[in-house]
Amino acid sequence: MRTLWRFIAGIFRWTWHLINFVRELILNLFLIFLILIGVGIYLTFQNNVSMEIPRGALLVDLKGTVVDSPAVNNRFRLLGRELLGTSSNRQQENSLFDLVDTLRKAKDDKNITGMVLQLNDFVGADQPSLQYIGKALREFRDSGKPIYAIGDSYNQTQYYLASYATKIYLSPLGAVDLHGFATNNLYYKALLEKVKVTTNIFRVGTYKSAVEPLIRNDMSPEAREADSRWIGGLWQNYLDTVAANRQLTPDQLFPGAADIINGLKAAGGDTAQFALNSKLVDELASRPVIENQLVKTFGWNKTNNNFNSVSIYDYQPQSPAELGEEIAVVFVNGPIMDGPQTAGNVGSDTTAEQLRQARLDPNIKAVILRVNSPGGSVSASEVIRSELVAIRAIGKPVVVSMGGMAASGGYWVSAPADYIIASPSTLTGSIGIFGVINTFENTLDSIGVNTDGVATSPLADITVTKALPAEFSQMMQQNIENGYKKFITLVADSRKMTPEQVDQVAQGHVWLGSDARKNGLVDQLGDFDDAVKKAAELAKLTHWQLSWFVDNPSLADILLSQFNVSIHAMLPAMIQSMLPAPLNSLAKAAAEQPGLFNNLNDPQHRYAICLTCGEVR
Template sequence: MKRFFIGALAFVGALSVLFVVGLVGLMVLASASKPSVPSNLVLELDLENPLPENSAGDSLAGAFGEEPATVRDVVDALEKAGSDARVKALVVRIGQTGTPAATQEIRDAVKAFRAKGKKTVAYSDTFGELGNSTLSYYLASAFDEIYIQPSGDLNITGLAFELPFARDAFAKLGVTPQYSARYEYKNAVNSFTEQDFTAPHREATERFTQSLFEQMVRGIAEERGLTEDVVRGLIDKAPLMASEALEGKLVTGLRYRDEVMGELKAQAGDGARFLYVEKYLERAGRPHVVGDTIALVYGVGEVARGKNRSNPLSGGQGMGAESVAAALRKATEDSRVKAIILRVDSPGGSYVASDTIRREVQRAKEAGKPVIATMGGYAASGGYYVAMEADRIVAQPGTLTGSIGVYAGKFVTADLWHKLGVNFDTVSVGKNAEMYGSDAVFTPEQQARLDATLDRIYEDFTTRAAAGRKLPLEKLQSLAKGRVWTGEDALANGLVDALGGYPKALELAKEAAKLPADARVNVQVYPRKKPASAVLSELLGQRGENSEDDAVTVSALSPWGGLVAGLRQVYAVGAKLGLVEGHRGELYAPMPEASW
């Protein structure tokens, strides 16, 4: 019997060895058979849906299919392709482009690609069928040629921001929003406490709307060889029929997709093939993979304590202070890292969580690691807080940033429950044990304590921002008060240092690290993204060895995409009304519904 067991174990061991050898062989074979980049190709990009800022590190999407290309993926692919002789042109189907800042990031990448002698073509069956397409067309204007179907339209009708105000609705329900803010421009809770724009709220919204509009008009005019007055006139006339868009020199021609693709293929020459941008990046590899290391750390979504997270209903991500702080620590402690780029795309959130991340930025600088912050679509309130002490801050002209301010409070629901016949009875010890309970308004003493907390946070925020931006406190406070600025206005006011995106941040990171401008560098994302197997292990309750592991809290992403998409629509309605997560952070700047 003993021999039998020994023999069985030997047999199992031999099988294990053969399995490992076979697995290694398959990996080598797979590597050897990896598709190559065609010798003559046209890059293709589908922008029917907005690009995400970053692919969540806790996502199981990779286990159920390919993850969508991100903003950085497209920027990197076009930079790589610009110097690749095999790539003859770029063709992009344009639909929804995301935020103005994300649009400008892609727009800049397209213009840099063109500057290297590559042809670019944008097409769409229609720009905004019965909907606003001003932002989408703004992106298209950066291309050499723009085509739409003869049956299409060009709905460049301008910009609009819409925000619901529900004070009266809450009153009818018996709900009293009791919130305080610092100061008059901090409009995070105006949807609950007001029935219309306040004067400061309207002033700030009108200014950043006008700033964004001016940027788009200027960009369209420059690229299409028109005056700004002509562009404004065409916008005021829109929606435009295809023939009117052609007459106004806003499009190059009226063609169907097959005609556009056929001509591009013919121009590229014999054997030309089309290849999606994300596939090209996968095969050709990213730029910036050799040389001194520059760390890239993402801070995406609402700032909260704990680890990064994703929400399958909203489709959004959360910036977990624990995860981002750990990534910054690892980058700081890695002797190979010469500088850190912190990519922020966030409307804000928790004050404490924001301060946790800010502290690690400070510690990185103290350790001799320069930190360059680059802002995506939003870097407001807590999103600005985490970036304000970076050595340099880069924003797109259309980034919504600032909102240096704070709010806090609660909903009082006693009348609602009374109408429903529900009574809450409480036993408590401590004079303020029920301070944040929803059954009663703040007492004068409790309101005084809340006000003291808000004053302390606002003083801390403005003092640190003034020091980080090297501005007199009085000057910084005049720009604060909770006001949101575009990146273009933020630059003029000293709240950011430069306009641009990833390439500009990399340029400044090299400069801060005292590397030559043409130095080759390896841009490494921290933390490294985990494979689906590791994510699955975490879902099953397994944790890393210590708190410095790259583990994140995960939300299982169902492969039933249709169901999730439907639930997201319901979730979005609830989010607007404040009935689901959101609006919880003290440093938060909700962005109004945009029509662009």
């Protein structure tokens, strides 16, 4: 009886806590809504008022990630997330192109006398984005202005940017965490067998490993060989760049695990001293000591009680008006799905409409398609590709600028361009197709549930509660094979290759941009600046301005976005704290698994997507 009473009391207590949580959440959301309305009215009146920039450092205090196209590209985004607290800072998204533009303006601003990189809250970016930011940092440093990196510790991504600094400071109890790259996926074959789920796979491509988690308990030898090639290339590119910045050789920068252990032992286990001995940093210093040195360089600000500086989020210099005809910039940023765009995904209808607008606008003379996508739905990719073909047909040049990845469906939409530019570290190719249909007849049978009925044809009797008819499976495989033939044919036609030549570098094989250039899949190695120059050259423009096709969300969209960020920042920790330790660890691992199968909506169940392209750690 006592145990029963405790159980009932526990349920009542948790229910009461939940009711209180919902009540407080609704009240807080309403308060945030009112605050943001007030802020919006204020900014409307202040929008044209130039901000006086103090003479001192540009403080690059990046928070969260850097992406091509943030989900919310609006000044309210930063204010909203600050209002929701620092717990969501690490989920903040920053525009790569806004960041680089800001760094370049600071280079020419006489009030900005140097730069301070404060990267403790910087989560990361793909390697081509880091290279593009690094290019802007190098330009700033080459102008004669110093860059100082300060940090309690540096992870690999943070250290990549810090390596461009004139001087790197590290806390005496800090570390520089260089360890290399790795990919890891969860494999579900044994689990699916235990719950008696039947996974029907249809695919083409020796290296098309996206479906392996459903049909294997480990990585196939073919996938291991392919992934080892490109991940090794990514790591070498990282070492070459950072070592050159620090005036070291790649072997000095990362001598290998055994030598690192020996060096750490020689430093008495002191990771900070090891970093200093290895010339990874220039000085070990506490925050007060670093602050005093920065004050000597940039002066003291009595108002802020700190060295003279302006945060990169507050730095808004006036820009001269751009003149000339327009070059449209359209983003394909994320998995490609059918329908309208949703947060984190590319909607084929939305992107196609943006391309159509660029095609019909007489002021737009060229189009840059910025692709940073692992692919997705075949039908959605084709909708976007057909619009690019239509743009070329009326004489407007199309240039593709590849970001961190333009693989599978990402390459499908890139293929028809007049010119393709990729970073040496871009992951591209992965030309292959697969289909996945799960059925649950055995699962239902194990609990005593069965499905039966009549049909006029085996092709009409398709349901997830029954095994797939053999006739449908045959048709599905033929459809996948036909899709693969279309894929390599459209690539062959666009790249002036034969289907046989494309097939040799296809089969789902992932290539680094440098290898893709050798294989004829891209035209040039470079960055977004090179894409702009090429688009202007092909359109024969001497003066131009960029027209960015980005969503301008409503206030309601912004509130919902901030609400979602806040929930994701709070709820996982609350829920995971209730789980036993082993389940807690498993939940975290599952949360990190790529969401390949969350939004699959191709009407013919055909997908061209690279699962491992975005999972490098």
